[in-house]
Amino acid sequence: MKRVKSAGGRWRAAYRNEGVARLKDTRKYNTGRPAEKELSIEEKYNLIGKLSRNID
Secondary structure, three states: OHHHHHHHHHHHHHHHHHOHHHHOOOOOOOOOOOOOOOOOHHHHHHHHHHHHHHHO
8 A cells, every 4th residue: 555655646646736737647758768879880780790690
């Protein structure tokens, strides 16, 4: 029951301070995956080499 009260307290504080926008579920945006980045030419060649070895 203590966890429920703690969560409720956090939700009420967030709502009081920043409104409904603060209560949005952010789990779907924080997946733990690294951000996508542009690959360098060298990284692209390495990836192509790995993929071609897997196809053969």
